[in-house]
Amino acid sequence: MTDTIEAVFDTVAATAGDVRTVLSSRRSYEAAENPSGEQQLAADVYADEQLEDELLALAEVGSYASEERESVSTDTGAYHVACDPLDGSSNLKSNNSMGTIVGIYDEPLPAPGDALVAAGYVLYGPITTMVTAVDESVTEYLIEDGEREVLSEDVQLPDDPVVYGFGGRVPDWPTEFGAYVDDIEDERLKLRYGGAMVADVNQVVTYGGLFGYPMLADRPNGKLRLQFEGQPMAYIIETAGGASSDGTESLLDKTPDGLHSRTPVFVGNESLIAGLESKL
Incomplete structure (x- = not known):
């Protein structure tokens, strides 16, 4: 399971590098809406299609779903990935932060919360970072050229909220x-x-x-x-x-x-x- 989870996160990190590169040229709205009735940016569609292709190419990923598509894309494999490919994409017009959210489940989607085995997000800020939760530990990474480099391990929320x-x-x-x-x-x-x-x-x-x-x-x-x-x-x-x-x-x-x-x-x-x- 650990190898599969790391392969999913490596794939998301590699895709994040591609997505960040093309954001400036995909700020226009598409004619279509997503299943929630929200207008899609070209960047939403690009990120969704890239993640679907790359994640379903992994042997152990049996399905992919996202908020940008009506139904689940299926393959053979024990793990199932749910994504928000470009969270906050409306911020693209004003050049503010966006991200990607990913959940890895060991039951077919839609799945209950207790079927989650790992989750993570990518943040497109001044730098690109990834935060993952797996094996009861949270890790923060820097993403450069599609590769992950550990920044902080065993991340915990500070005791004094700000x-x-x-x-x-x-x-x-x-x-x-x-x-x-x-x-x-x-x-x-x-x-x-x-x-x-x-x-x-x-x-x-x-x-x-x-x-x-x-x-x-x-x-x-x-x-x-x-x-x-x-x-x-x-x-x-x-x-x-x-x-x-x-x-x-x-x-x-x-x-x-x-x-x-x-x-x-x-x-x-x-x-x-x-x-x-x-x-x-």
């Missing part, structure tokens, strides 16, 4: 969640929200704190996809000593009711997640 960031429009937040945000601000945490989950969660990994995209008045199930975004990020944060929640339970205790099912997502320090759940 940052927070929440998605959605404030008028659409539930009253109870708005009250919790007031509590967070009373603790004098710093607001950090950039519109790309990878970048915002990486702030939490680096400084400690909380990221969330809550349930909304017009989206009671939230906006983020459980299989492609919520569960892989929850796996990373929980492996790093933090916690995740949909407001009532860990995201890793949930089973998606469909490939593209949505959920409220909260990840961060255990104390902040506990406070959130008590408020909601």
